[in-house]
Amino acid sequence: MKKVLYGMVILTLVLLDVLLITMIIEVKKGEVLTEQQVTVIEKPASSSSPDTSKGNTTKDGGTQHDSTSTSPEDQKGQDESRTSDKNAGSDAKPPSSSTSSNARQTGTGSMKGVVTWQYNDDVGTKPDVGARVALIKWKPKQKYDDKIFGLTLASTDSLEKQGIYSAKADGYGNYILDNIPEGTYLCIIRSEKTMSDLTMEDETKNAIDELFAAETSENLKRHLMTKKHVLEIVEITEGEAFTYSHDFGYTYF
Numbered sequence: 001m002k003k004v005l006y007g008m009v010i011l012t013l014v015l016l017d018v019l020l021i022t023m024i025i026e027v028k029k030g031e032v033l034t035e036q037q038v039t040v041i042e043k044p045a046s047s048s049s050p051d052t053s054k055g056n057t058t059k060d061g062g063t064q065h066d067s068t069s070t071s072p073e074d075q076k077g078q079d080e081s082r083t084s085d086k087n088a089g090s091d092a093k094p095p096s097s098s099t100s101s102n103a104r105q106t107g108t109g110s111m112k113g114v115v116t117w118q119y120n121d122d123v124g125t126k127p128d129v130g131a132r133v134a135l136i137k138w139k140p141k142q143k144y145d146d147k148i149f150g151l152t153l154a155s156t157d158s159l160e161k162q163g164i165y166s167a168k169a170d171g172y173g174n175y176i177l178d179n180i181p182e183g184t185y186l187c188i189i190r191s192e193k194t195m196s197d198l199t200m201e202d203e204t205k206n207a208i209d210e211l212f213a214a215e216t217s218e219n220l221k222r223h224l225m226t227k228k229h230v231l232e233i234v235e236i237t238e239g240e241a242f243t244y245s246h247d248f249g250y251t252y253f
Helices: 002-046 072-091 101-105 147-152 157-162 202-211 214-225
Strands: 108-118 125-127 132-137 164-168 174-181 183-195 227-236 241-243
Touching (some): 108 132, 108 183, 132 174, 202 214, 214 227, 227 241
Antiparallel strands (some): 108 125, 108 174, 183 227
16 A cells, blocks of 8 residues: 555656646747747848948849939039139139248348468467457448447347347357348458457548447447457348458467
């Protein structure tokens, strides 16, 4: 009797296991079917908006353009418009530059040169470093009156407006004066390396007196007499570089 009961219990458990396994299989099938349906539904949504910017290809391989494409008349108008714009651009002239080379050089020239001296027979020529070069507009409307210039031969913005320009020789003895209005000038070069005999020619004194007021003239004459110097009338020409160099020879002392 006990064996029969054990057999019935085992059979019941086996049936329950089979039933459970069957239910699990059915549930899995339902999930797979649901995923497939969702995929089928989503695909049409992604392709529902075709690109209308390209033509549709016909069976014979041609291209059928969208009805919104440009008509031949509109295309012709656009081509004419582009051609007109292109021609207009080719005829347009670039704006003139206010800093062109012609504008900068109109009515002005320059002067440059080298100032040297003789050190001795062995060393020979050396640059007259620090020598002062000045250009003074010849025959001004009224005499120049600047006591500081008489003591230094150094120009200022105010003096340049009156017609006086100056430069200093560099380490090689070179100097340059740019943008000088064309005209006649008295050029004065005062050596830095050579001493003079403390005398001055009457012609030099007269030229200085003619250009400068009394006190400025006296200051300039005293300043020039301590070192060797040279005075020369020069002509500045528009657009040209005038070259004037000078060698002061041996120092007096």
